[in-house]
Amino acid sequence: MAVQAQCNISSGSDPACYDEGSGPLAVIIIPSLLALSTLIVVSQIIWSFVTKRSSAQKITSSSSNVNEREHVQLDAGIGSLRPANVLGPLELPVQCTLEGVEVLQMGRYGPICMGQLKQDNTSTAVMIKTLKDRSTQSESAEFMDLVLFHAAVSKHENIVKLLFCQTRRTPMYLLLEASVPGNLLNFLWSLREDRCGESSVFSEKSVFLVAKQIAAGLDYLHSHHRVIHGDVAARNMLIGSAFSVKVSGLDFAFESRQKKKVDREQEANVPVKWQAPERMMRLPLTDRSDVWSFGILLYEMITLGSPPYPDLDPSEVLPRTLAHYRMKRPENCGAPLFDLIKYCCMWNFKDRPVYSAIIRLLDSYSYFADTKPLCSEVQIDVSEYKKKAGLPS
Structure with missing residues (x-):
């Protein structure tokens, strides 16, 4: 009786506290429940493993299909291209x-x-x-x-x-x-033969008009697509009627995006006289490197297509630029335009303006620009130009 009382008071989960009639049933049920619960847990683990593996295979298969049949996005700006x-x-x-x-x-x-x-x-x-x-x-x-x-x-x-x-x-x-007349550099050269703009009045004010359009195109490439042009120059711009301009020559931009880097072969195709100092020193290319080249382009336009650094051979540009050499103010170039050229060609790329700032400056400076036709009595010898500019013959 003492033992029975003790068992009634203690927890019923204790195996010792069963009477003789229920003992065998407990011995059978409890191990069975334990085995069943273990089986359920193991099954869940196996099912989870199989499910995750199947999902991984589907993702891998999907990635493979994208690589084989689809052109994935170039960047967040361009989006998926199929x-x-x-x-x-x-x-x-x-x-x-x-x-x-x-x-x-x-x-x-x-x-x-x-x-x-x-x-x-x-x-x-x-x-x-x-x-x-x-x-x-x-x-x-x-x-x-x-x-x-x-x-x-x-x-x-x-x-x-x-x-x-x-x-x-x-x-x-x-x-x-294509545009007519076409290549901007050739157009600038043609103005030299036009006896100071008898058929086409191209003035300092026109330079601001053209430059603003080029800056807008370059700004769009970078801000919407993270594309760096890499070869900004008059030879890579197209000019049409009423001085409408379009940015062309995107081969460098495409190749550098494809390769995810700029190699020596690509860089060799860009003449050193248009390169920013960081490019000459093989440092990473940025949109501000294009801004330096944009400053050189402004010089090209105001001089009707003269080669930049006219007093330097291409081989002298790097050491002289490293010594902070700057081009002289061209004839017919007003102070505001020359200030913008110098601003774009600041030594430290962080000190150069972004395109939106350039566009605002072009807008404000254009009010002070001269409207008389630009002219030059010196005709361009193409072979001599290529030599001075460092272009392939």
Whole structure:
């Protein structure tokens, strides 16, 4: 009786506190429940492992599909670019034809040509970048990326526009809008032969007008797409009627984005007289490096296409620039414009203005700009120019 009383008081979970009639049942049920709960826990662990592994495989498969069939985003500004979605509307319509095609030069991927695009009884001047025959699969894929790049960044009035492309069959090519008169550098040279603007009045005020458009295009490239042009110069700008200007020459920008870096071969294609000090010293390229080149471009325009640093050979530019050498104020260049040139060409890239500030300064300075036509009696010898400018012959 004492033992029975003790068991009634103590916890019923104690195995010793069962009477003789319930003992065998407890011996069977309790181990079974323990085994069942263990089995459930193990099953949950196994199921969780299998589920996670399956999800990982799906993600890997999805990434593989993206790499094989889709062009992932260039950056947050450009967004996801898929050929089916982006290039479909840009494929050359069947009713369009190309006429008068002339080869200008050989490019990275194939011949670069000029021609006329015929569409609905209208004719448009175009530049044609083609992919050479017998290109490798890698070259074809890179050319497709070039088309996508132009499709993404050409949505601004001051960026050369991608009109159409042909990627569904060979030969593959893209059509970029051309301008008349065309290349800004050649236009500036033509003004020297125009006897001080008899047919086209290009003044210091015109320099501000053109410069503002170029700055707006470069600002768009960087602020919307994180694209650094890398080769800002008059030779890479297109000028049209009423001095409308578009930024062109985006090959350097595309190649550096593809490779995720700037290699020596790319850098060698940019003449040293247009390079900022940090570029000469092989330091990282920034948008402010473009601002330095923009200052050189202002010098080109106010001098009607003279080579920068006219008193220096290309080999002398680096040591003289390191010694803080600066170009002299050109003839016909007002103080506000020369101040802007010096501001853009500050030694420390952090001291140079951003494009939005440049645009504001161009707006305010234009009120003080001279309106008389710029002129120069010195004609340009192209071979001598290339030598002084450090351009390939």
